[in-house]
Amino acid sequence: MATNFPTSLDNLSNPQGTDSLAGHAALHGNVNDALEALQAKVGVNNSGDSNSIDYKISQLESQLSDLDSQSDSTLSLLGLDGNNDLTITGLENKTTVDTFSSDLYRTVKYDLQITRGSEYCSSTFLLLNDGTNINVSETDIISNTDNILATITFETNSGIIGLCVTPTGSAVTARYVRIALKS
Structure with missing residues (x-):
C-alpha cells in the first residue's frame, strides 16, 4: 500500500501474536512508506523544500529575528x-x-x-x-x-x-x- 499521508492519515494495523508472518513484509512496506512521507513533510536540516516543516520554521525564525532587531523593513511590513x-x-x-x-x-x-x-x-x-x-x-x-x-x-x-x-x-x-x- 502506498501511503495516503499527508493528504489524509493512513490506517496501519498492528499485527497480533497469532497473525501469520505472510503479511509481515507488506506491513513493513506500509510502515516504510508512511515513514518516508513523514520525513518528506518534516524535511532535513536546512531544507530548501518550501513545503517542509523545517523550511517553514527556518523562515519563521528568520522573520522573528528581523522583528527582534526591529529592522526598518520589518517595521514597515508590520506598520x-x-x-x-x-x-x-x-x-x-x-x-x-x-x-x-x-x-x-x-x-x-x-x-x-x-x-x-x-x-x-x-x-x-x-x-x-x-x-x-x-x-x-x-x-x-x-x-x-x-x-x-x-x-x-x-x-x-x-x-x-x-x-x-x-x-x-x-x-x-x-x-x-x-x-x-x-x-
Whole structure:
C-alpha cells in the first residue's frame, strides 16, 4: 500500500501474536512508506523544500529575528514604529515626529505621550486617510495637569502624512506608538 499521508492519515494495523508472518513484509512496506512521507513533510536540516516543516520554521525564525532587531523593513511590513523605543526630547517648536506614506496606509492609530517636567498627557489618535482628507479622532485622553502641553496636528505634504507636535510654553518630550493598516 502506498501511503495516503499527508493528504489524509493512513490506517496501519498492528499485527497480533497469532497473525501469520505472510503479511509481515507488506506491513513493513506500509510502515516504510508512511515513514518516508513523514520525513518528506518534516524535511532535513536546512531544507530548501518550501513545503517542509523545517523550511517553514527556518523562515519563521528568520522573520522573528528581523522583528527582534526591529529592522526598518520589518517595521514597515508590520506598520509599526515607536513601540517605546522612540523618544523625542527638547521639542521647543513645531516638530514632525513621525511620517508615513498616504498611499501605503489607510488607517493609522497613535498612542502619544507628551511630558513636560512632572506634567504628563497621554491620548490615542485614530486617523482615516481616504486619499483626499485625513479624518482624525482623539480619545482616551488622560492627564495629571490642566495645562495644555502641546498641540497635535496631522499634515499632508506630497503624499506624506506627518504627526506634528507644537509645544505650548516650554519644551516637551514626545513618545509614541504607531499601528497602521495598509490601504
